[in-house]
Amino acid sequence: MTAFCKQSVLWTSGNEDYHTYRIPALIVTPAGTVLAFCEGRRNSSSDTGDIDMLVKRSTDGGRSWSNHEMVWDDGENTCGNPCAVVDRETGDIWLLMTHNLGTDREAQIIDQTSEGARTVWVVVSKDDGRSWSTPYEITSTTKRPDWTWFATGPGNGIQLASGRLLIPCDHIEADTNRYYSHVIYSDDHGQSWQLGGSTLKDFVNECCIAELENGDVLLNMRNYAPEKRTRQIAMSTDGGLTWSEQWHDDVLIEPICQASLISIPGAKNHLLFSNPASRDSRTNMTIRHSTDGGRTWAFSRTLHPGFSEYSSLVVLPDHTIGCLYEYGKKKRNEHLMLTRFDIDWIKEGR
Numbered sequence: 001m002t003a004f005c006k007q008s009v010l011w012t013s014g015n016e017d018y019h020t021y022r023i024p025a026l027i028v029t030p031a032g033t034v035l036a037f038c039e040g041r042r043n044s045s046s047d048t049g050d051i052d053m054l055v056k057r058s059t060d061g062g063r064s065w066s067n068h069e070m071v072w073d074d075g076e077n078t079c080g081n082p083c084a085v086v087d088r089e090t091g092d093i094w095l096l097m098t099h100n101l102g103t104d105r106e107a108q109i110i111d112q113t114s115e116g117a118r119t120v121w122v123v124v125s126k127d128d129g130r131s132w133s134t135p136y137e138i139t140s141t142t143k144r145p146d147w148t149w150f151a152t153g154p155g156n157g158i159q160l161a162s163g164r165l166l167i168p169c170d171h172i173e174a175d176t177n178r179y180y181s182h183v184i185y186s187d188d189h190g191q192s193w194q195l196g197g198s199t200l201k202d203f204v205n206e207c208c209i210a211e212l213e214n215g216d217v218l219l220n221m222r223n224y225a226p227e228k229r230t231r232q233i234a235m236s237t238d239g240g241l242t243w244s245e246q247w248h249d250d251v252l253i254e255p256i257c258q259a260s261l262i263s264i265p266g267a268k269n270h271l272l273f274s275n276p277a278s279r280d281s282r283t284n285m286t287i288r289h290s291t292d293g294g295r296t297w298a299f300s301r302t303l304h305p306g307f308s309e310y311s312s313l314v315v316l317p318d319h320t321i322g323c324l325y326e327y328g329k330k331k332r333n334e335h336l337m338l339t340r341f342d343i344d345w346i347k348e349g350r
Contacts, residue, residue, distance in 0.1 A: 003344035010036055010056060010065060010324065011336040013045075020045040021054075021336050023154045024324040025082040026314040030091045034058040034316065035129045036324055037071070037082040037095065038336055045333060049102045050076040053095075057129050061317050062340055071095065071123060071132050076102040079121075079135075083153025085165050087189050093125040094190045096152040096167050097135070110148045110172055118150045119143075124190060138193045142184045147171040151206060152184075155260050155312045160211050165190060166240050168219070170205035171198075178202040181221045183209065183240040196240040204232050204246070208261035212293045213269045219243060220261045220273070220294070222254070229253060229279040233294070251297050252288070253279050260313040260323070264343075269293035274311040274323050277302075282309045282332070285325050289346050301349030303339050307332045316340065 011021035018040040025037040035055055042050035053071040058064060072079040083096045099121050104114035119139045123132045143150050149172035157167040165186040172179055182198035204221035211217050217236040225232070231252035234243040252259075252273065259275035271294050277286035285308035289299040307328030314322045320342045327337035 003342055003348050004320075005339060005341040005345045007337055007339040009335045010338050011038060011068070013333055013335070016068070017042070019043055020333050022326060022333055023080060023082060023310055024312045024326065024336050025084050025153065025155050026312040026322055026324045027084040027086055027093065027156055028314055028317060029086060029093055029128050030088060031128050032059075032061070032317040033128050034062045034314070034322065035084065035093065036065070036336075036338070037084060039080045039082070040068075047080075048078050048100070048105050051078045051080050051102070053079045053082060053097060055129065055132075061320075062322050062338060072097065072121075072135050074099065078102050081152045081154045083155060083157055083167050083169075085157030085159060085167060087165060088159055089163060090189050091126070092190055093129055094157075094165065095123050095125075095132070096157065096184075096193075097121045097123070098150060098152050099135075106149065110177060112148060112174060118148065120150060120152065120184075122190070122193065142169075142193050142195050143171070144195070146174045148174050154206070154258065154310065155208055156262070156314070158209055158211055160217070160239055161215060162239060163187070163189075164239050166196070166209060166217070167193075168207040168209045170207060172205075179205045179224060181205060181207040181219060181234075183219075185240055197236065197242045199234055199243050199246060201246050206258045208259060209240075210261050210263045210271055210294075212263075218261070218271075218294055220249075220252075220259065221246075222256060222258060223248070224256060229255065231259065231275075249294070253277055255280055255282050257282055258310040260311045262313045262315065264315060272313050272321060273297070274303075274313050274325065276308045283307055285311060285323075285327075287321075287323065287341070287346055289343065299346045299349070301346045304337070307334075309333070
């Protein structure tokens with residue numbers, strides 16, 4: 001097969017009554033439908049305000065897409081941080097999200113001067129992403145009372161070989177304002193959600209996860225530690241209930257930003273990673289390929305050298321790769337761009 005790379009715009013900021021589209025998430029259903037989620041920010045590019053959760057569907061492997069549909073619109077409030085996971089046993093598609101009043105800003109939520117709180121919600125689709133349940137709240141079982149900020153994903157969760165559904169998250173402790181990564185999980189096919197393990201040390205938040213061949217779970221985290229501008233890593237041997245000490249992956253440089261991590265089904269310990277690979281700015285969206293469970297990254301290639309921020313990776317039905325990411329030429333967040341490529345294309349950029 002000849003190596004290929006093709007890109008297409010899924011959303012353009014300023015179109016269809018939304019000022020900005022941000023925070024992508026991609027998933028493939030058991031039927032082979034590709035679902036793309038994002039936040040539709042109605043009036044500005046701000047992380048708070050009137051933000052809706054949107055979805056598009058593709059039934060031809062990401063080549064063409066439906067118009068976007070509404071997953072959740074709560075008036076002028078904030079419905080965001082999409083993190084999707086598919087239950088392979090039931091076929092259900094779960095979307096975890098967070099919510100806050102549109103008038104409450106992140107700084108107010110963190111210092112506890114906000115009118116409302118940051119809460120955790122979930123919806124499910126049982127018809128291949130055509131329709132979604134009414135959102136329902138799961139804060140009481142997934143967020144501790146002494147946490148202020150909370151975020152799901154964004155991006156994708158995973159289903160472990162055990163059947164457990166696992167969602168990467170982050171939080172901030174009240175009073176100390178210390179940042180941690182953690183996970184939430186379901187062992188009953190999404191009927192209930194529980195709080196899993198948190199990282200041992202702080203200075204980390206938005207994170208992504210992958211299960212390795214031996215069953216260990218790798219946690220890859222946005223890093224705020226001042227000594228290094230590289231991703232932090234931890235491992236779990238018990239399905240995310242506890243995490244090891246953290247370390248830095250010196251290859252995975254970052255400007256403090258979200259990233260995406262997935263495993264390649266059927267390829268032992270093969271992982272793909274995407275992020276803006278720069279220590280200084282959110283530019284240079286780069287794909288990396290590991291063949292040894294993330295110990296090393298043998299191959300890498302730049303998708304876009306310009307403005308690039310959040311991203312979401314998925315293995316498409318034809319076994320090629322999709323990366324939906326925030327793309328800009330003249331300014332940030334002009335488009336949500338989908339790039340489809342194969343492994344050979346990454347290796348050509350070695």
